[in-house]
Amino acid sequence: PKQADENLRSPICCIMGHVDAGKTKLLDFVRGTNVQEGEAGFITQQIGATYFPAENIRERTKELKADAKLKVPGLLVIDTPGHESFTNLRSRGSGLCDIAILVVDIMEGLKPQTIESLNLLKMRNTEFIIALNKVDRLYGWKTCRNAPIVKAMKQQSKDVQNLFNTRLTQIVTQFMEQGVNTELYYKNREMGETFSIVPTSAISGEGIPDLLLLLVQWTQKTMVEKLTFSNVVQCTVLEVKVIEGHGTTIDVVLVNGVIHEGDQIGPIVTTIRALLTPHPMKELRVKGTYLHHREIKAAQGIKIAAQGLEHAIAGTGLYVVGSDDDLEDVKEATMEDMKSVLNRIDKSGEGVYVQASTLGALEAMLEFLKSSDVKIPISGIGIGPVHKKDVMKASVMLEKKKEYAAILAFDVKVTQEARELADELGVKIFIADIIYHLFDQFKAYIDNLKE
Numbered sequence: 001p002k003q004a005d006e007n008l009r010s011p012i013c014c015i016m017g018h019v020d021a022g023k024t025k026l027l028d029f030v031r032g033t034n035v036q037e038g039e040a041g042f043i044t045q046q047i048g049a050t051y052f053p054a055e056n057i058r059e060r061t062k063e064l065k066a067d068a069k070l071k072v073p074g075l076l077v078i079d080t081p082g083h084e085s086f087t088n089l090r091s092r093g094s095g096l097c098d099i100a101i102l103v104v105d106i107m108e109g110l111k112p113q114t115i116e117s118l119n120l121l122k123m124r125n126t127e128f129i130i131a132l133n134k135v136d137r138l139y140g141w142k143t144c145r146n147a148p149i150v151k152a153m154k155q156q157s158k159d160v161q162n163l164f165n166t167r168l169t170q171i172v173t174q175f176m177e178q179g180v181n182t183e184l185y186y187k188n189r190e191m192g193e194t195f196s197i198v199p200t201s202a203i204s205g206e207g208i209p210d211l212l213l214l215l216v217q218w219t220q221k222t223m224v225e226k227l228t229f230s231n232v233v234q235c236t237v238l239e240v241k242v243i244e245g246h247g248t249t250i251d252v253v254l255v256n257g258v259i260h261e262g263d264q265i266g267p268i269v270t271t272i273r274a275l276l277t278p279h280p281m282k283e284l285r286v287k288g289t290y291l292h293h294r295e296i297k298a299a300q301g302i303k304i305a306a307q308g309l310e311h312a313i314a315g316t317g318l319y320v321v322g323s324d325d326d327l328e329d330v331k332e333a334t335m336e337d338m339k340s341v342l343n344r345i346d347k348s349g350e351g352v353y354v355q356a357s358t359l360g361a362l363e364a365m366l367e368f369l370k371s372s373d374v375k376i377p378i379s380g381i382g383i384g385p386v387h388k389k390d391v392m393k394a395s396v397m398l399e400k401k402k403e404y405a406a407i408l409a410f411d412v413k414v415t416q417e418a419r420e421l422a423d424e425l426g427v428k429i430f431i432a433d434i435i436y437h438l439f440d441q442f443k444a445y446i447d448n449l450k451e
């Protein structure tokens with residue numbers, strides 16, 4: 001069948017919900033990968049983007065509807081972290097989305113971050129579909145691998161069906177309390193007014209075909225205008241990070257337009273040296289081999305390598321020089337973002353030094369350290385590996401407040417010279433890839449000093 005005939009770009013779908021609802025696992029199941037088990041502490045700490053080509057979606061949904069018309073080239077899915085201090089990252093992800101999947105654990109119902117996600121979606125008027133996940137955990141559930149949900153449901157005993165209906169009713173009520181009408185998707189006659197629920201399992205795949213097909217069909221049916229491909233580049237920086245062999249790179253979501261190798265980009269005026277993507281169905285966040293491209297058409301998650309990207313700021317727009325004339329506006333927006341990070345640094349000049357792998361991770365770290373039950377002051381920040389210069393900066397505290405002569409290094413390497421200098425000067429370096437662990441280590445150290 002002829003496809004992509006209306007020149008539509010791929011819809012961008014954001015996956016949201018409470019921590020442990022199964023957001024990453026759902027994506028893993030569709031990709032056939034295992035990102036979730038590779039994550040530190042199994043918590044998603046950054047945003048990832050995965051592209052699902054239409055052929056793949058067709059393959060996964062053929063049992064549900066063999067002749068479904070897929071007009072979009074694919075689906076770009078963004079996974080966001082669920083932990084509390086990641087509000088900032090979550091709002092960044094959801095701001096880009098055409099549609100969202102709100103994942104709810106059927107055994108747990110609505111939780112604080114489900115409600116927070118819901119509020120973000122309402123605030124932005126973003127369409128969403130609810131994945132009522134972990135149906136396989138209903139006592140007595142009979143596995144029907146990859147089956148459409150109605151078919152899977154028919155295989156279940158009366159007891160399991162009753163159990164399911166009880167929990168569904170409870171959750172529909174919880175949504176109602178939030179002012180949101182919901183209904184099982186195949187019974188929903190008022191889509192757009194009433195939000196659809198798709199029961200899923202990220203372990204055995206029941207309901208996954210339904211979720212994929214609903215996402216594609218709903219977006220291509222109701223968002224034609226928004227999804228019509230345009231030549232005007234619309235691009236947002238998700239993450240700034242150092243990658244071995246590429247220097248500082250940025251992970252971006254290209255929402256619309258085409259971007260080329262050699263294009264001049266801003267607000268940091270530089271030339272694209274390499275345009276990289278992961279292989280289809282693999283995630284941008286996972287280290288692996290990248291595909292090189294001459295040009296890329298939206299929508300896509302891209303890693304860009306260029307000079308000077310260490311000054312790029314996550315959450316800000318990226319533009320192609322020559323195709324955009326509101327240069328000053330972009331610069332202004334960029335400054336606003338940076339200010340919000342710098343504002344979190346203690347004015348007293350007393351505090352620890354915080355180093356993280358990405359700006360997003362740094363923002364999350366700062367938010368956590370500032371929270372009421374932690375309250376660790378911060379005197380300086382850095383992104384990327386810990387170098388001698390960072391140790392030098394942290395060592396200033398030796399004179400002012402000795403216990404703060406410390407670097408909290410989140411998900412970064414420490415160079416040999418930096419380590420040697422730290423030992424020599426008496427600067428403590430704490431390293432971890434989970435924010436909580438850094439906090440625990442630092443707290444133990446402070447408590448120890450007090451004794």
Ligand code: GDP
Pocket residue numbers: 017018019020021022023024025026036042043044082133134135136137200201202203204
């Ligand atoms: P996230 O924090 O929302 O990304 O959640 P994860 O994807 O990391 O999943 C949290 C935990 O729930 C992991 O131990 C998963 O293996 C488990 N899990 C996720 N989805 C399912 C599901 O559909 N069924 C069952 N039984 N477990 C699941």
Ligand code: MG
Pocket residue numbers: 023024025042043044080081082
């Ligand atoms: Mg996750």
